[in-house]
Amino acid sequence: MAEHHSHEPAVELPPTRRNFYILFINGVMGLIGAAVAVPAAIYLLFPPKARKASEWVKTADLSSIPAGKPTEISFQRTRADGWQLITEKATAWVVKQPDNQVIAFTPNCTHLGCAYHWDDPSHTFVCPCHTSAFSVDGKVLGGPAPRPLDRYSVKVEGGVLQIGPPEPHA
Numbered sequence: 001m002a003e004h005h006s007h008e009p010a011v012e013l014p015p016t017r018r019n020f021y022i023l024f025i026n027g028v029m030g031l032i033g034a035a036v037a038v039p040a041a042i043y044l045l046f047p048p049k050a051r052k053a054s055e056w057v058k059t060a061d062l063s064s065i066p067a068g069k070p071t072e073i074s075f076q077r078t079r080a081d082g083w084q085l086i087t088e089k090a091t092a093w094v095v096k097q098p099d100n101q102v103i104a105f106t107p108n109c110t111h112l113g114c115a116y117h118w119d120d121p122s123h124t125f126v127c128p129c130h131t132s133a134f135s136v137d138g139k140v141l142g143g144p145a146p147r148p149l150d151r152y153s154v155k156v157e158g159g160v161l162q163i164g165p166p167e168p169h170a
């Protein structure tokens with residue numbers, strides 16, 4: 001029995017069709033690459049800006065704050081947390097001086113952060129946690145507090161007290 005050798009040539013795409021497929025595949029790959037690379041390049045060249053909270057909050061009319069007597073005021077402040085803005089309640093102990101200058105203390109003890117209060121009879125700020133005491137201008141009078149009370153930045157515009165971010169402590 002004679003062997004049958006197939007001498008049929010392998011099926012080959014005509015060069016033009018083959019080139020077309022290669023070009024087509026390369027084109028699709030290029031589009032996929034561009035779909036990934038263009039947004040990445042835009043992100044790298046123009047990074048999105050984190051949302052920024054307003055730094056100053058209008059709180060109270062200066063005329064409503066008694067001079068010389070610490071007054072606790074509450075206000076809403078907006079804080080940037082990553083990409084979102086969070087509105088939260090904040091407080092400050094405000095002391096108006098006779099010359100209308102204002103000091104605003106942040107509400108937490110500088111020892112371990114407890115909320116302190118004003119004690120009228122002793123004329124001091126007193127922290128209930130470990131009995132630190134502070135003078136009306138925030139100096140440490142006793143207890144374990146390592147530094148004076150922290151302060152907010154303040155300004156007065158149009159007779160309204162505005163409270164800004166906490167000042168860096170020394």
Ligand code: FES
Pocket residue numbers: 109110111112113114127128129130131132143144145
């Ligand atoms: S937290 Fe105020 S004295 Fe310790």
